[in-house]
Amino acid sequence: MKSIILGRWGKVLRYRKNGEDVTEGGGPEDFPSEKSFPDNVVAVMSGKGFLQFKENFDFVPMVAEYVKQIQTKYCCGKCITGIKGSKLILVTLDRIMRGEGQESDLVLLRRMAGVLNDAAKCSVCQSAGELLSDGLEHFREHFLNAVKHGVSDGPFRFVGSVSAPCMNTCPCHINIPGYVEMLQELRYGEALEIIRREMPLPGITGRICPAPCEKACSVANMGDVAIPIKTLKRVAADYEMIHHLKPPLEKVELTGDPIAVIGAGPAGLSAAYYLNRLGHPVTIFEDLPESGGMVAVGIPPYRQPRDVLEREIDILCDLGVTVKRGAKLGKHFGINDLFREGYRAVFLGLGSHKSTPLGIKGETDGIAGVFSGGIDFLRNINLGKEVSLGENVIIVGGGNTAIDCARTCLRMGAPKVSIVYRRTQSEMPAEPEEVEDAGEEGIEFHFLTQPIEILERDNKMTGLKCIRMELGEPDKSGRRRPVPVQGSEFVLEADTLIPAIGQTSALDFISPDDGIEITRHVTIKVDPSTMMTSRPGIFAAGDVVSGPLTVVHALAGGKRAARMIHEYVNTGKCNPSDSQWMEDLIAKIEENHGVLVTARTPSREGGKVSTMKLEPLERIDSFREVDSGLTQKGSFIEASRCLRCFHLILLAVDKAAS
Ligand SMILES: Cc1cc2nc3c(=O)[nH]c(=O)nc-3n(C[C@H](O)[C@H](O)[C@H](O)COP(=O)(O)OP(=O)(O)OC[C@H]3O[C@@H](n4cnc5c(N)ncnc54)[C@H](O)[C@@H]3O)c2cc1C
Structure with a gap:
């Protein structure tokens, strides 16, 4: 027998595998099984129920620990039922666990659990009442045994984490x-x-x-x-x-080992911030004259004002992080130079700054009006460089960069701006709100359209030859694959073209001797639980690891790397902490089995x-x-x-x- 399940994950209230005590209806299929958890996990308790994967496990110490964590860490203290009710339950459970309880305490516990479940203000305390009520009903023999003999945590330790969807x-x-x-x-x-x-x-x-x-x-x-x-x-x-x-934010004494961070984008800034909080002197080396990565040189100021970014970077510098701009890894210095200079670990947050070409005729012929890529176009504008546009601009692509290029062109005075995209609006990776805003501002969309050739006269762009597409079978990404409609070629007039179909990382300066493994997608390979690359002491996160993604993912990766770098330089090892272990585990279970928690109170x-x-x-x-x-x-x-x-x-x- 492996699984005993009590509770509300599905509809089963108690289930045992080998013959005995099988509750009718339901079954363990709906439940996260023991396979969803590491081998050393013996039982799981949450607002959604209780799962037990091993015989001879006592319910009482675990529910007592649950109530203790709720009482001491997570109860908001805003309703008397929650704060006092959980305290009284905890005192009673403690007494029972010490072997000083009486059978009448179980009646008391049942009443108190019912009140907590029914009357606490939110599901944090309610869940403790509900678990205890169910436990008193289905594991009564455990409670009776504790009343008689007392009970301890035994060979288990409890790891708790608070979560919400x-x-x-x-x-x-x-x-x-x-x-x-x-x-x-x-x-x-x-x-x-x-x-x-x-x-x-x-x-x-x-x-x-x-x-x-x-x-x-x-x-x-x-x-x-x-x-x-x-x-x-x-x-x-x-x-x-x-x-x-x-x-x-208090300034921390920077007595730890010095760490080098390459790239002042969200990943690098986050790594630097958390390393600083852990007491490390950090220097960020940034190629560009501005800090902020794509937030500074990609995302336009009408969405992301520069003073907000500058202030958030100033806060970091005031805490003691040093930023050296105009310092490019691979050009001004190499990775080994950093170790020679005394840095104990290196973090790479290099982003994805190389535009993907369209691969169509005329693109590399130096035709006036044809830009190399959307991110180059935005970078030049954001760095204050002179950029001239024609009267009729076409942007190719369906992501955030394409929309940002189009809206930027309008603001620069281009009278006509269109976006060409090979699928339909519903497959666009750009945020729907951005697409809607762009439409309101007057940007035209040509969906199911694929460019095939840039047309020119006297080396100046005159138009874009395109072909109509239709949607075929879904591809690997699950989106329906666009297929050309034979004989449907047509020309869109235009004097300016900005391809914005994607970007990759520029990693040519990393040689096999550096010992840093690069994937076939031109990203840096890391162990996702530690963010360490194949070379010990070198960590990476953000777009350079995931490919182009989002600011919040880059920030999360930088934070994780910082915590692991701290562990690595102090102990020579990289072991994820309990809270990180829980984060990953909960995310994995929720991906496979839906959320572990749900609200019970109706929305106000x-x-x-x-x-x-x-x-x-x-x-x-x-x-x-x-x-x-x-x-x-x-x-x-x-x-x-x-x-x-x-x-x-x-x-x-x-x-x-x-
Ligand atoms: C136009 C556009 C719009 C976007 N809109 C959004 C949005 O609305 N919401 C969202 O969440 N995300 C958005 N993103 C994505 C987001 O900006 C990125 O996912 C995020 O910035 C990645 O952070 P990062 O630190 O990994 O890389 P980056 O932000 O790219 O930073 C990397 C930094 O490393 C520096 N660098 C690179 N190589 C070297 C080197 N060899 N030496 C020294 N320095 C180097 C670069 O100059 C850069 O400053 C957008 C991206 C673009 C391009």
């Missing part, structure tokens, strides 16, 4: 319900303190994060509009900036305040920020809709097998 979907695992709650109380400093524990650039991600958290929000999953988690983060960051407040009525946006005609006159976010009142109303649906997930781990 939003937190778990956020690559940085920010305590979202925690900071949203601070915003309800207008405690912006405390909200930022919570955010910066896991992610150092709240002003930036509060604007341009694709916010996977909002898609997982329990309020949305109950059929209402998600809490605007992203914009609430921005409200806190903007408050600090507008009021010139000093961030609540009201709210749903929209952010304030400039009118389309006002927008295209300048690079002014389009979206000005939420007012304080709006943020209060929105934050008040949060269900605080986080739950504790507790594992019992076999000490001998760890």
Whole structure:
């Protein structure tokens, strides 16, 4: 017998495998099985139920630990039922575990658990009541045994982690319900303190994060509009900036080993920040004259104002991080030079800065009006270089870069701007809101269109020969593959072309002697649990590892690398901490079995305040920020809709097998 399941993962309340005690209906198929967990995990307890993978496991110490963690760490203290109820239960369980309890204590426990389950304000404490009630019913013999003889944790240690659907979907695992709650109380400093524990650039991600958290929000999953988690983060960051407040961050004595970070993009900035917090002197070496990576030289200021970025980088420098600009790895210095200079570890956050060519006729003929790529175009503009456009611009591509190029061209005064994309709007990788904004501003879209040749007269572009496409069978990405319609060629008139179909990393300077393995997709290979490359002491994260992705993924990778670098230089080893181990495990289980937690309280009525946006005609006159976010009142109303649906997930781990 392996699995005993009690609880609400599916509909089973108790299940045993070999004959005995099989509950009718349901079955373990719906449940995460022991295969979903590492071998040393013996039991799992969460707001969704209890799973046990080993015989002779006592329920009582685990539920006591669950109540203890809720009581001491996660209870918000806002309802008397939660704070007092969980305390009384804990005292009673302690007494029983010491062998000083009586059978009548079990009656008391059942009553208290029922009250906690029914009357606590949110599901954090409710879950403890529910688990205890179920346990008293289905594991009564364990409780009776504890009353008689007492019981200890035995050969197990308990590892707990608090999670919520939003937190778990956020690559940085920010305590979202925690900071949203601070915003309800207008405690912006405390909200930022919570955010910066896991992610150092709240002003930036509060604007341009694709916010996977909002898609997982329990309020949305109950059929209402998600809490605007992203914009609430921005409200806190903007408050600090507008009021010139000093961030609540203490300077740390930098007595650790010096670390070199290459690249001042989100990955590098995040690695530097967390290394600084851990006491390491950090120097960032950046090729460009600006810090911020693609946030500075890719994302245009009408989405991501530069003063916000500059302030967030200044905060980092004030804490003691040094940034050397105009310093290119592979040109001005090599990796081995860094170790010779005394750096104990190196972090590579090089991003993806090489445009992918269209591969069509005329592209490399030096025709006037043809740009080498969208990211080169945006970089030049963002670095203040002179860029001249024609009257009729075509951008090729369907991602964020294509949309940003098109909207930038409009703001530079181009009278006609179109986007050519080989699939349909629903397959566009760009954020739907960006596509909508671009349409409102007057950008034309040519869907199911593939360019095949650049046309020219006197070496000046005159048009783009294209072919119509139709959608065929799905490809590896799951999107339907575009197929050319024979004989459907046509010409779009244009004098300017910006290809924006993708980018890769520029890693030519890394030689086999450097010992850093490069994948066939021209990314750096790392161990995802430690972010260490194939060469010990060299770590990497961000777009250079994942390929072009998002700021929040780069920030998460940089943070993980920083924690592992600290471990590596101090111990010579790279062992993920319990909390990191839990993060990965929960993410994996949720990917396969759905969320481990769900809210039970219905969403509160009201709210749903929209952010304030400039009118389309006002927008295209300048690079002014389009979206000005939420007012304080709006943020209060929105934050008040949060269900605080986080739950504790507790594992019992076999000490001998760890
Ligand atoms: C146009 C555009 C729009 C985008 N919009 C969004 C968005 O809305 N939301 C979102 O989340 N993400 C967006 N992204 C993606 C996001 O910007 C990236 O995923 C993120 O910046 C990656 O961070 P990174 O630190 O890995 O790399 P980067 O930001 O690219 O930073 C890498 C840094 O390393 C430096 N560098 C490279 N090689 C060397 C070297 N040899 N020596 C020294 N320095 C070097 C580079 O100059 C750069 O500063 C967008 C990207 C683009 C191009």
